[in-house]
Structures are given as structure tokens and as C-alpha cells.
Amino acid sequence: MLYRETGQFKTSYKKDMAIFPIRQDRWAVVAMLIFVVVVVPLIATEHVIAGYLIPLLIWSIAAIGLNILTGYTGQLSLGHGAFMAVGAYAAYNLASRIPELPIILVFLLAGLIAAIFGVLVGSPSLRIKGFYLAVATLAAQFFVEWVFATFSWFVGGAASMVIDTPKMAVFGYQITSTLDNYYLILGFVVVGTLFAKNLVRSEIGRAWMAIRDMDVAAEVIGIQPLYTKLSAFAVSSFYGGVAGALYAFCYVKSVDFTAFDLFVSLKVLFMIIIGGMGSILGCFLGATFIVALPIILNELMHLFSGQIPSAMLSNIEHMIFGGLIIFFLIVEPHGLARLWMTAKEKLRLWPFPH
């Protein structure tokens, strides 16, 4: 009863090709937007926003980036942390060396610099595929970590190699409070999500998926493999770069190469695997799963903190987390987004499944 398309006739291709063709989906998106823009700041404590929601949103942007490359174009990458690091360092250098630059422009330029780096890293993808490409991107990961660990020019010569980010202002308004940061990130998330959603339903998105599903046939119908793969790398690392810059400026408030190590690359990869390859919604579900689940588990474990030693508690926490990942992958190997799709299809027919 809740989720019915009946009676929603599309009378033009424009309506049929709308971003959310089903009315209930549009409502859901509007409700979600109202919730995050109006309700969340009213009910959530500063601790929840700064500690949970901000990282969740930033990881979602990073996951969208990797999903475009791996989920939509089929190019496995273990170097997403490197793209984030490039974005963070680029943003720091732009903001500190050219203070006149508006901060939003700084983030976008940082994304562009990461995109250029991504194209360089992706250039072997025409020749190598699958695990071999993954190893090539892994090399980028280690190279970037080494560069930022070695050359202090990138942090303006600071000896500690970890440096605080400069203050930010949007149109003269100083970004200081947690809520300011939250809204800034939210803006990037909303625009970035719409942009990505539009890309994947357009010509370029179809070219990406064509390369993923059958690259020989894609080339035969006139899709240029080089341009298609490199554009996926560029867009992917743009999102990674913006996410990295936001992570440094709005979350940890410092630039530190150790924050973007291999584990970060794997973490984003887990997000899209669990959330759903080739799904924008899946990026959010996956990021929520990876970011929120440990926190929820942690809270639950605190209930037992009297009876069980804390070291054992933390181990149990990790075991449950790992177990849940395996559980979800067995239930639905295509990720949470597919689970949601299946649920939607069932709801559409309910209560008459035949």
C-alpha cells in the first residue's frame, strides 16, 4: 500500500527519464533533505554531529567516488586513500599559499588536482585489468604516502609534518562552529550526489557501465576505452580529492598523511562492496554501515562494561562487526542497495505477489 506506482502515468520521455521517476521516491528524498537540514541540527548534540554525522557524510562522498570507478566502470582501485590525500594536501597548499581563494573554490580545485593525479594513475588501465590494475593503484597509494612523508614543502616546511588547517570563510562568513562545518559538508554531499546521479544516467554513465560489463562489445559500438576509463578515474579521484580536503579541513582540522593510508582505501572499498557496487544509494548505506555500526556496537558493549573486562569487550566488538559483514555479504552479495531494491520490488506487488 505504501509503495505503489499504480496510476503514475508518464506521458513524456522527460518524465520517464526524471531523476526520481516514482513519486514516493521524490517524497522520500525531500523528507530526507528536510530531516538532515532542519531536524538533525535541532535534535542532534554537537558530539553526534562532529563525531558521527560529519565523518559519515565525508565517507559517503569518498564512496561515491570509488563507486564510480569500481562499481560503475569495473576498474578495481586500492588507491582511493591516495586521491584523498592529494585532495587534502592540495587544499591545504591552495588555502595557505593563496589566502584570497574562496574556500569552496579551494575544495573544487583540490578535487581537480586529485583528478589530474587520478588520470595519471589510471593511465595503465588501458593495458592492465582486474587485480593487476589494483596493484598499480596500490603503488600510487604507497608513492603518495612516501611523497607527503618525505617532502616538507607540502606542509609549508613544518617539521612535524602534521599541520593545522587554516580558517575558512564562505562569502565572508566564518566557518567556526560544528554546525557550520556540517552545513558546508552537506552542501557538497547534496550537489555531489546529484551530479554523480546525473552522470551515471547519462551518456558517460552508460559508457562506463558498458566498459564494465563487456569491454570488447563496448569498443565495437564506438565507445573509446581510453577516454571512458580515464574519465572514470578523473571523476572518481575528483570526489576522492574533495572528500580528502573536507576530511582535513572540516573533520580532523589538520593535514596528516597517516590519515590517508592503505586502510582508508580498503575502508572505502568495503563501503561500496557492502553498500552496493554500481549504486549511488549504496554509497550512503555502505558508509553508514562502516561508520555507524562500530559506534552502535561500542555503545551496546558499554552496557556490559561492568561484567566483562574491557579488552575482551573490544575484541568481541570487532568479532561481531566482522561477523555482520560476512552475514550481509552472504544474504546479499550485491550489497545493501540491492537488498533495498528487492524490498521495493516486493512492496510494489504486496500483498498479491503473483
Add this chain to the structure above:
Amino acid sequence: MSEPQADNIILGFDNVSISFGAVTALTQVSFEVPEHEVVAIIGPNGAGKTTALNVINGVYQPTQGTITYKGEVRQGMRPHEAAVQGIARTFQNVALFKGMNTVDNIMTGRNLKMKSNLFMQGLYWGPAQREEIAHRQAVEKIIDFLEIEPVRKTIVGRLPFGLQKRVELGRALAAEPDILLLDEPMAGMNLEEKEDMCRFVLDVNEELGTTIVLIEHDMSIVMDISDRVIVLEYGRKISEGKPDAVRNDQKVIDAYLGVPH
């Protein structure tokens, strides 16, 4: 069949040979494909039929010989360049994009014609949106023509084989090719599906004037729909001509039935 326009050759093979290591797949094959005709390539398994198609659309480069297309000798053409020049094809084992639905699969066939840049597509605004909608209209015509409206939004991996073949034909047609290469378009179909497919192929040929080169094993179909038949055996051309002439060619009968020793 459309009016054959004499001497208007769209594609010519001149002494084309291709070998992979020690294996020679085609040996000095020469033939010509006149514009607007339906040409069938037949031959026993392993005769080099699919290789011939792969050479035509640039997947393989010939080791020797020249290919003339639209009056120009081609050299080192990549598959996507062939697509730009109006060569489209289907594959023996359906090569659809399995994770995408029918509309999107056929839309990819029109990717070549789309001009919006990545940024405009990301905004999905103005010209980019108009372009998407215009091409969607063209795709809907193809869907209508191939009678696959009910599966428009179905992921093609879930479609039965016969329909997948039809979607693949649609994807090739979406590029509005000058020459259409069909690699066993009726393999694995029942009689009714074969008849439908024949009708589509002939309609394309007659209404759009598309030149068609097809590989097919069902001789009754080949004899019925083609204007000209080329017979390959062990990578060599052993016969060529009108269907009736080829049918009665002793060499062809020997190739198919075997020669008594």
C-alpha cells in the same frame, strides 16, 4: 529485396589473410559486398566466418591483403573507428551489457551521436537533457520496431536468449549503421523466433537500405533471405554467388557433406 545498385561496392576484401601464430584463419580471401544487399557468409565450423567479421570491424588486423570500405583502403582501423564510420555488429554469443536494462543497452548504441560534455551531463540541464530525450525517442522507435516494449526496463541479464538477441540487434541498429554485421543472429532460437528475426533483418534492409553481412547455419534461412552467399572452408573462399548457384555448387556440397574417399 531492394534494388541492387550495380557496381556500388561498400566493402571489398582483396586477398586478405590473417594468421594467429601458426594458425591461419583466413587465406587470401577476396569478395565484394554491394551496397544495400544481404550477403551471407556460410561454412562449416572453424571456417573463419567470425574471423572475417572481426576483420571487417577492426577487432583483428589482416596480416596480408587490403580492405576497401566506402571506396577507401583502410589501414589499422580500431573497432571504435569502424563504428564511427558506420559499421555495427552483433555477436555470436550475445555480448550485451548485462547489468543494464534494455533501454540503456540500446542507448549505448547511440553514444557515438551524443555530444554533450561530461560537465553538462552531470548537471543534466539544457542541451544535455534535450539530447538525452531526443535519443531516447530514437531508441523507442527501435524498441517499437523490434517489439520489445514490455521488457523496456528489464535488466537484460534476466531476459530469455531470444529477446537478448533482439536487444542486441537493437543496440546495433541504434547506431544507424551503413553496414550491419550479424554473427549467427538466429542461433539457438525456435522456428517462430527465427521467423521474427528474419522479418526484422529484411525490414532493416528494405526500409533503411542497410547493407547486411550475416553468418548463419540454417541453410533454408540463408537461401531465403540473402542476395548473395559466400562460402568459406578452412579459411579459404570456395564459392560465391546467388543462393541457387551456391546451393548446387559441387564444392559446397562436398564441404558440407564430405567427399567419399
